Amino acid sequence: MKDEQYKSPVFPKWVNTLHGFVLLGVTLVFLSVTFVFWYWLGPKHLEVGYIPKQPIAYSHKLHAGDLGIDCRYCHFTVETSAHAAIPTTETCMNCHSVIQSGSKTGEAEIAKIYASFNEKKPIEWVKVHQLPDYAYFNHSRHVNSGVSCVSCHGRVDQMEVVQQVEPLSMGWCLDCHRAPEAHLRPKELLTKMDWKADDPIATGRIIREAYQIRPGEDCSTCHR
Amino acid sequence: MDTQVFSEDPSRRQKLVLGGHTFASISDVVCKPIEDKAPTWWLIGLMASLSFLLLLFSMLGYLVWEGIGIWGLNNPVMWGWDLVTFVFWIGIGHAGTLISAILFLFRQKWRTSINRFAEAMTIFAVMCAGLYIGFHIGRFWVAYYLFPIPNSMQMWGNFRSPLLWDLFAVSTYFTISLLFWYVGLVPDLATLRDRAATKTRKFVYAILSMGWRGANRHWQNYERAYLILAALSTPLVLSVHSIVSFDFAASQLPGWHTTIFPPYFVAGAIFSGFAMVMTLMLIAREIFGLKDMVTLHHLETMNKIILATGTMVGYAYAMEFFVAWYSGNEYEAFAFINRAFGPYAWAYWTMVSSNVIFPQLFWFKKIRTHIPTMFVISIIVNIGMWFERFVITVTSLHRDFLPSSWEYYSPTWVEVCQFLGSFGLFFTLFLLFLKFLPMIAISEVKGIMPEANPHHGETHHG
Numbered sequence: 001m002k003d004e005q006y007k008s009p010v011f012p013k014w015v016n017t018l019h020g021f022v023l024l025g026v027t028l029v030f031l032s033v034t035f036v037f038w039y040w041l042g043p044k045h046l047e048v049g050y051i052p053k054q055p056i057a058y059s060h061k062l063h064a065g066d067l068g069i070d071c072r073y074c075h076f077t078v079e080t081s082a083h084a085a086i087p088t089t090e091t092c093m094n095c096h097s098v099i100q101s102g103s104k105t106g107e108a109e110i111a112k113i114y115a116s117f118n119e120k121k122p123i124e125w126v127k128v129h130q131l132p133d134y135a136y137f138n139h140s141r142h143v144n145s146g147v148s149c150v151s152c153h154g155r156v157d158q159m160e161v162v163q164q165v166e167p168l169s170m171g172w173c174l175d176c177h178r179a180p181e182a183h184l185r186p187k188e189l190l191t192k193m194d195w196k197a198d199d200p201i202a203t204g205r206i207i208r209e210a211y212q213i214r215p216g217e218d219c220s221t222c223h224r
Numbered sequence: 225m226d227t228q229v230f231s232e233d234p235s236r237r238q239k240l241v242l243g244g245h246t247f248a249s250i251s252d253v254v255c256k257p258i259e260d261k262a263p264t265w266w267l268i269g270l271m272a273s274l275s276f277l278l279l280l281f282s283m284l285g286y287l288v289w290e291g292i293g294i295w296g297l298n299n300p301v302m303w304g305w306d307l308v309t310f311v312f313w314i315g316i317g318h319a320g321t322l323i324s325a326i327l328f329l330f331r332q333k334w335r336t337s338i339n340r341f342a343e344a345m346t347i348f349a350v351m352c353a354g355l356y357i358g359f360h361i362g363r364f365w366v367a368y369y370l371f372p373i374p375n376s377m378q379m380w381g382n383f384r385s386p387l388l389w390d391l392f393a394v395s396t397y398f399t400i401s402l403l404f405w406y407v408g409l410v411p412d413l414a415t416l417r418d419r420a421a422t423k424t425r426k427f428v429y430a431i432l433s434m435g436w437r438g439a440n441r442h443w444q445n446y447e448r449a450y451l452i453l454a455a456l457s458t459p460l461v462l463s464v465h466s467i468v469s470f471d472f473a474a475s476q477l478p479g480w481h482t483t484i485f486p487p488y489f490v491a492g493a494i495f496s497g498f499a500m501v502m503t504l505m506l507i508a509r510e511i512f513g514l515k516d517m518v519t520l521h522h523l524e525t526m527n528k529i530i531l532a533t534g535t536m537v538g539y540a541y542a543m544e545f546f547v548a549w550y551s552g553n554e555y556e557a558f559a560f561i562n563r564a565f566g567p568y569a570w571a572y573w574t575m576v577s578s579n580v581i582f583p584q585l586f587w588f589k590k591i592r593t594h595i596p597t598m599f600v601i602s603i604i605v606n607i608g609m610w611f612e613r614f615v616i617t618v619t620s621l622h623r624d625f626l627p628s629s630w631e632y633y634s635p636t637w638v639e640v641c642q643f644l645g646s647f648g649l650f651f652t653l654f655l656l657f658l659k660f661l662p663m664i665a666i667s668e669v670k671g672i673m674p675e676a677n678p679h680h681g682e683t684h685h686g
Contacts, residue, residue: 011430018431034373042376171378 044167051163052126065157082138177215243516276648283642292362301633306360313353319497320346325457336668348653386470393467411667465493478559479620488540495533496609502602534583578608
C-alpha cells in the first residue's frame with residue numbers, strides 16, 4: 001500500500017494550475033456580468049434610438065423646423081404643468097381645416113386628421129419618451145428653469161419621425177442635476193433649437209444665479 | 225481520574241487529550257466518520273434538514289413573488305423576525321473566530337479540539353445571516369445596489385449609513401473566516417487524501433489539499449499564513465458585531481440609541497456563539513466518541529466563558545436601565561419601563577431569565593461539569609439570545625413617538641417557517657461538514673500532545 005502510493009501520482013499535472021484558473025474564472029465572470037448589465041443592458045444601449053411608428057406620418061421637421069411653429073403651439077401645457085400636452089385633433093384642425101394637401105404625402109395623411117375629427121376619435125399617438133412610473137418628472141419645473149427642449153429631446157426640428165436621442169436613465173438625470181450649467185439658457189430662447197451660447201458654462205452660471213436653480217439630488221426629488 | 229484532570233496546582237498542566245491516544249489513533253478516530261459508510265441517523269438527519277431547507281426556499285420564493293407584505297410588519301415595527309434572526313445568526317457566528325483567532329493568539333491550547341467545529345459553525349451561521357440580510361430588503365433582485373458596482377442609475381452605496389458598513393463587515397468576516405478555516409484544513413485534507421481508499425476520494429482531497437506533503441517548508445509557510453489570518457480576524461471579532469449594533473445605535477430611537485451597544489453586542493454574540501458550540505459539541509462528542517479529545521476540561525472552560533459573557537450581558541441590561549434613569553430623559557425612561565412592564569414584558573423576562581439567571585448556575589463546579597445540565601443551559605441561552613434581539617428590535621419600535629401609530633407586532637406563519645427553514649440550511653451544511661471534513665483539527669491536536677514536544681521523553685533534571 002505504502003509503495004503503491006508513491007508509484008503513481010495522486011493527480012495529473014494540470015491540476016497544479018487549477019487554482020489559478022478558478023480564481024481567474026471567478027474574476028472574469030464577475031467582471032463580465034457587471035459589464036453586461038452596466039453597458040449592454042443600460043438605457044443608453046437599449047433605449048436610445050427608439051423610433052416607434054406613429055399613426056400619422058407627421059413630420060416635426062416640416063412643422064417645427066421648416067415652418068418654424070413654436071413647440072409650445074402644440075405642446076402648450078409644457079410651461080404650466082408636469083405633462084407636456086400631446087395636441088388634440090382640434091389643435092391640428094386650427095390649420096388643417098384650411099390646408100388639405102401636404103407637399104409630400106398629399107391628401108392621404110391629412111385625411112386621417114379629418115377622420116379623427118369627424119368620428120370624434122382621438123389620434124392614438126405613440127409615446128416616445130417614457131419614464132418609469134416611480135420617477136416623478138415635471139416639465140414646467142425644468143422649462144421654467146431655463147432647460148431647453150433640445151437638452152432632453154434633441155433636435156426634434158430636424159426629425160421626420162421623432163426618436164429618443166438621450167438615455168433618460170437615472171444617471172443621465174443626475175449628471176445634469178449635479179452640474180446643470182451646460183444646459184441652462186434664458187427663458188426667451190427656450191424653443192430656439194439651434195441656439196448655443198458662446199460660452200455655455202459661463203452663461204449657465206449667470207442663469208443659475210439669476211433663476212436661483214438648486215437641483216435636488218435626494219431620493220425624494222424624483223421618487224415621491 | 226477527575227482529581228488528576230482538574231488539578232488545582234497551576235504548575236501541572238492538564239492533559240488535553242485523554243485515553244492514551246497516539247498520533248495514529250487520533251487520525252483514526254477523527255477520520256472514522258468520514259471514511260465509514262454514512263450511518264442511518266445521519267441520513268435521516270440530512271433528509272430532515274433538507275426538508276426544512278426546502279421550506280426555506282419555498283418561503284423565500286413566496287416572499288419574492290408576493291413581497292414583504294406577507295410578513296407581520298406594521299407601521300412602527302418595520303423590522304421584525306427578519307432582522308431579529310439575522311442578528312441571531314450573525315451572533316452565533318462569533319464563537320468561531322474568537323476560538324480560532326483570539327484564543328490562538330493567546331496560546332490557549334485547549335482551543336485545538338473545538339476550533340474546526342466552531343469555525344464551521346461560524347461560516348454556516350454567517351451564511352444564514354447573509355441570506356436574511358439579502359432577503360429582508362424585500363426586492364432581492366436589486367440587492368446589487370448595496371455593492372459599489374457601476375450602473376446606469378449611478379446608484380452608489382451610502383457610506384454614511386451603518387447598514388452599508390454592516391454589509392462590508394459581514395462579507396469581510398465571511399471571507400476571512402472561510403480562508404482561515406480552509407487554511408487550517410489543508411494538512412488534515414492531506415491526511416484524508418493519504419488515507420483515501422477510492423480514486424475519486426483521493427483526487428478530490430488531493431486537489432483540496434493543494435499538494436501538501438508536510439514538508440518543513442510547507443509547515444513554515446502554513447504557520448505564518450495561519451498567524452497572519454489570526455491577526456486579521458482578531459479585530460473582526462470585535463468589529464462585526466459592533467457594526468451590527470450601529471444599525472441600531474446610530475438611529476435616534478430610545479432603546480437603540482445607546483453607547484453601550486457595541487461592547488454589549490459583542491459580549492452577547494460570543495455568549496450565544498459559545499452556547500451554540502456547546503449544544504452541537506455535546507451531541508457530536510457523544511455520537512462520534514470524541515470524549516478523549518473534547519474532555520470535560522474543555523467543556524468546563526467553555527462554560528466559564530459562557531458565565532463570563534453572560535454576566536457582561538446582564539451588566540449591560542442593568543446599565544441600560546441605569547442610564548435611562550440617570551440621563552433624566554423621559555423618552556429613554558419610557559422605552560425601558562415599557563420594555564420590562566409593557567406589552568412585550570413576557571419577551572423581556574424570558575430574555576433576562578435565560579441570559580442572566582440560568583448561566584449564573586455555572587458558578588457551581590458541579591453544574592459546570594454536569595453534561596445534561598450544561599446541555600439544557602446552552603439551549604436556554606440560545607433561546608434567550610434570540611429573545612434579546614427580539615426585545616431590542618421590536619419593543620423599541622412598537623411604541624414610537626406618535627402614540628396614534630402604536631401597534632403590536634406578531635409574526636405571520638411565513639416568518640416562522642422562514643426561521644425554521646434557516647435551521648434547515650444550517651443543519652444541512654453542518655451534517656455535510658460532519659460527513660466530509662474532519663471535525664477536529666487533527667494536526668493541531670497532535671501538536672499539543674506531550675509527544676509533540678521536542679523534549680518529550682528526555683529525563684528531567686530538576
